[in-house]
Amino acid sequence: MADFAELGLGDAIVDVVTGLGYETPTPIQEKAIPALLTGRDVVGLAQTGTGKTAAFALPILQRLDPSAKQTQALVLAPTRELALQVCEAFATYAAATPGLQVLPVYGGQSYQFQISGLKRGAHVVVGTPGRVIDHLERGTLDLSHLDVLVLDEADEMLNMGFAEDVERILADTPEYKQVALFSATMPTAIRRLAKQYLHDPMDIATPQARQSTSSVRQRWIATSHHHKLDVLTRLLEVESGDAMIIFVRTKQATEELAEKLRSRGYQAAALNGDLAQAQRERTVGALKSGVLDIVVATDVAARGLDVERISHVVNYDIPHDTEAYVHRIGRTGRAGRTGDAIVFVTPRERRMLGAIEKVSGQPVVEMSIPTADEVNARRVDKFAKEITSSMGSPQFHAFRGLVEQYAQENGVEMIDIAAALAVMGHDGDEFFVSGEVPGPHKRGPRDQREPREPRERRAPKDGRSIYRIAVGKRHKVTPAMVVGAMANEGGLRRSDFGKITIGMDHTLVELPPDLPGEVFDALSDTRISGRRIELRRDEGRPGGDQYGPRKGGPYKGGKGRGGKPPHRKGPRA
Secondary structure (H helix, E strand, O other): OOOHHHHOHHHHHHHHHHHHOOOOOOHHHHHHHHHHHHOOEEEEEEEOOOOOHHHHHHHHHHHHOOOOOOOOOEOOOHHHHHHHHHHHHHHHHHHHHHOOOOOEEOOOOOOHHHHHHHHHOEEEEEEHHHHHHHHHHHHOOOOOOEEEEEOOOOHHHHOOOOHHHHHHHHHOOOOOOOEEEEEEEOOOOHHHHHHEEEEEEEEEEOHHHOOOOEEHHHEEEEEEHHHHHHHHHHHHHHOOHHHHHHHOOOOHHHHHHHHHHHHHHOOEEEOOOOOOHHHHHHHHHHHHOOOOOOEOOOOOOOOOOOOOEEEEEEEOOOOOOOHHHHHOOOOOOOOOOOOOEEEEOOOOOOOHHHHHHHHOOOEEEEEOOHHHHHHHHHHHHHHHHHHHHHHHOOOOHHHHHHHHHHHHHOOOHHHHHHHHHHEEEEEEEOOOOOOOOOOOOOOOOHHOOOOOOOOOOOOOOOEEEEEEEOOHHOOOOOOOHHHHHHHHHHHOHHHOOOOOEEOOOOOOEEEOOOOOOHHHHHHOOOOOOOOOOOEEOOOOOOOOOOOOOOOOOOOOOOOOOOOOOOOOOOOOO
């Protein structure tokens, strides 16, 4: 297509679109706009960021009658953020449609404000399913004159549990209406919905539907769970960009990570479903205006978030759903802009990379954890730029005079004063970083691994020694049974016993180190649970583990694998 005029749109709307900088329609717009202008139902496969909002908004605007006060178009969206985004798009495209009223309705906002807007007459209502049903039940929303119904991101609405609500709304609308259904995926539930409620729909599956991430450079970084925060802070230091959205899996994680970033000096805020709507709107507004540069969000909270400043998307927690990955990175690289997406991958998550590449249609390239040298080089560069920038400050000459005065009065070199001022500006924090963030541990083949260092033998308390008896959990032994039998048969006092550790086939007992031979003789035939205890001083396994040999390994001085330790009495006095 040469331009939007060839799609059948009126001159006024075409002028608005071209004035916004749109030159040629996207594939979804090229196919959906002519179909919707002729009144056909449409089922469109389209990812976020492919221009689908304009694909349904522009035909609706052309067909609306602003002189009629009834609600003529209803757009259902899965989240409040997406509903607001669609409203903003309608308001932008309606610059040449005087008198048009667009009203968002969603949970978390005052009912009275929404009811007042509905009473005044809203030509287009954009809402979440739950709040739309609330207004239908209250009788404050009249859909009897509805001409067009749009289901935006239908798969997400169903994933969020809105299936029954959507069907309830569809059932309350006029039978003869135009329906447009847009979805990033086409599972069976969406197909069933389309078959039941749409009349002879036109299927639109654009080749670019899964290629919408082509403007996003995708990279992955191998790390362990425990070092993610250190890796993230190094990325924040070396990556050049504007604003960043960081995705985690849970609401609690958004708060925790945002707080950790703030403690490290970054302006970060959480965005999750538990926030009051006013707070969510303030957070998004701060991100758009540049007051805030980092948002930590869940998938649902960031749904429909369209902020031009977002240059980076970081998957701090890799999504279990590969479609969610595409939606996440769709927050950047929008409307022809380029963007960066980075995903943290732990060793157990490596298998998910192939699925991510398949669903995104683009390669995901491995990157290394930024080194200390890279971070320090970036800090030096930033420091130099800050010096240059400060020289242009209106206060520069005033401070220069103070510095000159201090140098003359104290006989101090100017360079030393400059260094002291730099220290003041960093609040005593270390300027250069040292050391590297460890990468994830990778296990090699067993015969190539370094031998494991033996554990140190635990030293008994109070100078006692460790003795072994040949009964354990398998014989249903308890500490009380051990103390009772050995004290009664061997003439030991209760105070002679220290820690008792019961293993599967043996028990370790802490006793005085100088047990006389008479005790060994007295206990030579002692039995616990019907089994001879075979008391002997424990010498541990090779390498010094007081808990005896490894499973299946040879006892020290025994018969080898599965061998039984030989019976021997202790030394005689």
